[in-house]
Amino acid sequence: MATDAPQPPDGTGAGPGRPTTELFADVQRSAEFGELRRAHRSFAFPLTVGFIAWYLLYVLLSSYAGGFMGTTVVGNINVALVLGLGQFLTTFLIAWFYSRHAATRLDPKGAAIKSRMEEGS
Helix, strand or coil, rough: CCCCCCCCCCCCCCCCCCCCCHHHHHHHHHHHHHHHHHHHHHHHHHHHHHHHHHHHHHHHHHHHHHHHHCEEEECCCEHHHHHHHHHHHHHHHHHHHHHHHHHHHHHHHHHHHHHHHHHCC
């Protein structure tokens, strides 16, 4: 396969302009990489838990609160439709928030780590 680059005899993955396995391990243990992981996790985990809870609430209400979900809001629009559309809106909002978070907090840290790795190889 074209993406399978031959490994050097020492098996480290090192080559001209390529970081070594040791460099990857050093970066992974660094405080800067830990900050990057914390920045990602502190955003992604709470939002994931919140969205799953919101989704499960919708499913449970649909299954066990049919009367409530069938309550008319306006015309032929009921609570189930409003909450269902809210699921789509929430998905797009989370994607937008994550995009902003990544652009402002994750990408600069990742780029700095990458540039230092490329310099150190």
